[in-house]
Amino acid sequence: MLLQNWWFTTLVGIKRPIQPPLKGDVKCDVLVIGGGASGLAAAARFLGTGKKVVLLERNICGGSSTGKSAGFLTPDSELELSQLRRRFGPQGAKDLWEVPVRGVDLMLSLIRSNGLECDLQKQDSLYLGKGSGGAKAVREEYASRKSLGYESEVYFGDDVRSVVGGKGYTAAVRYQDTYGIDGLRYAQETKRVLVDGGVDVYEASAVVSFEGHTAKTHMGSVTADEVIFCADKLGPEVSPYSWNVYHEQTFLSITEPLSPVEQQSMFPAGPFQCWDSDLVYSYYRLTGSKRLLLGGGSLLTTYTRNDSTTSRVIDHVISGFRGMFPELRNLRFVQYWMGRIDMTRDLLPTVLKEPASPWVHRVLGCVGLPWATFCGDFVAREVLAEKETGDEKYYGYFDVNRKFLVPLWLERAIGKRLAFPINNAWAKYYQKDTRD
Ligand SMILES: Cc1cc2nc3c(=O)[nH]c(=O)nc-3n(C[C@H](O)[C@H](O)[C@H](O)COP(=O)(O)OP(=O)(O)OC[C@H]3O[C@@H](n4cnc5c(N)ncnc54)[C@H](O)[C@@H]3O)c2cc1C
Missing domain, CATH: 3.50.50.60 (FAD/NAD(P)-binding domain)
Structure with a gap:
């Protein structure tokens, strides 16, 4: 790679x-x-x-x-709506959720009104639970969305496979008006x-x-x-x-284009942008050229002072992905890179x-x-x-x-x-x- x-x-x-x-x-x-x-x-x-x-x-x-960046345009970056709700209560959560919602709208309007060529892809968001803790997190997210008036759909157990082909996911919440860009x-x-x-x-x-x-x-x-x-x-x-501010390190990789069969096996109901409930989560989506973008990190390298430039971390993320999507095990990852995100406490x-x-x-x-x-x-x-x-x-x-x-x-x-x-x-x- x-x-x-x-x-x-x-x-x-x-x-x-x-x-x-x-x-x-x-x-x-x-x-x-x-x-x-x-x-x-x-x-x-x-x-x-x-x-x-x-x-x-x-x-x-x-x-x-x-x-x-991976170009996910979704209100959810590091903080789920349920987490904002716990911290700030219903009104505070709504105030804050509206920030990235309006951010997505602003970007979309700039892209559309000026015809920006930036590989805009309409992709619903899918927050995926792993294990019983993940199912609980999904349930809470769905409940928060419902109580604050944001539409979404929820999937549990085997139903998750109707939207994403990977095994091991216990639950998922899906919502619209999200996009992918370059x-x-x-x-x-x-x-x-x-x-x-x-x-x-x-x-x-x-x-x-x-x-x-x-x-x-x-x-x-x-x-x-x-x-x-x-x-x-x-x-x-x-x-x-x-x-x-401090700078959190995360890694991304990209594959050769997926065949129609591979796309179908990964996303039986059409493409989504996905991330999971792990503390250092993995995230993935397809680009317009049907390449899989897969990102993630590790606890050890997220907060390191020096950049970690070897493929060790992303290799681990890829191997976790292959474990969950065995039918895509032959996908060839061609490039990887890392970046640091400025963040506050x-x-x-x-x-x-x-x-x-x-x-x-x-x-x-x-x-x-x-x-x-x-x-x-x-x-x-x-x-x-x-x-x-x-x-x-x-x-x-x-x-x-x-x-x-x-x-x-x-x-x-x-x-x-x-x-x-x-x-x-x-x-x-x-x-x-x-x-x-
Ligand atoms: C690998 C990776 C994947 C990510 N994936 C996603 C994702 O899928 N979706 C999402 O929403 N977010 C994602 N992010 C986070 C997102 O990219 C950032 O939160 C966002 O880009 C921050 O935008 P910004 O304008 O604040 O900062 P930046 O994009 O960092 O812009 C700051 C600019 O300031 C310039 N600059 C710095 N110092 C100076 C100086 N002294 N003089 C002049 N210019 C200067 C820099 O060169 C830079 O262009 C990802 C980030 C990384 C690294």
């Missing part, structure tokens, strides 16, 4: 060139830093407003998490829309320092009235909030306006493309003073000073690598801060 991001392969033949790096000093109304899902959504919100907008991207747009093409195509709409996009332009209203790159600078940071993995030299994003410099906005730790898209758009609406009724509450949910199980003073003693998994697991499985 070759170590290479499959989506880079899909860039071959792209019609638009890479944007040149910034050279010289420029001024603008709004500077967006980072060209992933969040930064692109922020910049897109200014189209047609008459604002002069500059976007600076260290790599190419989509060159970090967005362009490495995240890198999405980012590059969105860049095209931004450039056509008058946004100055500079790729290969990492911000190396920031002071007042001015961001400096190696070859230039941008001075802006408003600055929106949507960049990942920033160090303290550019972000006083780098303590707020409780897996919810942080969105803030710096108190001492309220023209500086920060979007941090978005786990999931729809969450990132919502947050980028949300901050841009704030800048445009286009807030909708009820928007203000999100500054509360996404407050940088919210409480976590392992407090900062203890985290400093034991280190992020230990504190983050504890806080993540606590937020996912136990935390309760009901507001209802």
Whole structure:
């Protein structure tokens, strides 16, 4: 298996060139830093407003998490609805679930209204339970969806095989209005829309320092009235909030195209995007070219400091998959890659306006493309003073000073690598801060 991001392969033949790096000093109304899902959504919100907008991207747009992702567009990234409900109560769960739901809608509308070529696939979501614990989790998810008014279907025991051919699943909950995309093409195509709409996009332009209203790159600078940071993995030299995030590692692989018989045996009722109830879960879906994307990780490598680049982890995920789908055991996996997702201690994003410099906005730790898209758009609406009724509450949910199980003073003693998994697991499985 070759170590290479499959989506880079899909860039071959792209019609638009890479944007040149910034050279010289420029001024603008709004500077967006980072060209992933969040930064692109922020910049897109200014189209047609008459604002002069500059976007600076260290790599190419989509060159970090967005362009490495599996491209599941589903509200569920790391937190199930039932987990949000336990933690925040019914109203809080609904408030928060609407974030990625609106994120999916925003992405879809950008894709459809601009004809973005990004391998958009309509695929229902299927959350799969394994063992009795998994069946319980599915039951809870279904109950939460029902009680909060979200439609879904549930399957138990042998019925699960009517939708997914694997053995060993004990239950599944299925819901609609979810999609798959090629995240890198999405980012590059969105860049095209931004450039056509008058946004100055500079790729290969990492911000190396920031002071007042001015961001400096190696070859230039941008001075802006408003600055929106949507960049990942920033160090303290550019972000006083780098303590707020850590980077979880996950792995992906892709196969040769599946034959119609293999597709049918895997998905008897048509393609789904699937993930299971394991703590470090596996996830899979078919691309438009009928290749199987399979992702997962391991407890040991999720929070490691150094990237793990061998195929050891993904080999293990593949072997687990082959065990569950013996009829697909001859499928050939051709490429694998890994990426790191910025996340906060409780897996919810942080969105803030710096108190001492309220023209500086920060979007941090978005786990999931729809969450990132919502947050980028949300901050841009704030800048445009286009807030909708009820928007203000999100500054509360996404407050940088919210409480976590392992407090900062203890985290400093034991280190992020230990504190983050504890806080993540606590937020996912136990935390309760009901507001209802
Ligand atoms: C392997 C993998 C699989 C995933 N699968 C899914 C999935 O199926 N569905 C899903 O919803 N989510 C998935 N995710 C998570 C998802 O990709 C992220 O949550 C999402 O892309 C975050 O978007 P973002 O814009 O916040 O960050 P990013 O996409 O990381 O964008 C930040 C951008 O900032 C740029 N940048 C960083 N520093 C600077 C600087 N100094 N100056 C200028 N620019 C800078 C980076 O180059 C980058 O392009 C996956 C992630 C990975 C790694």
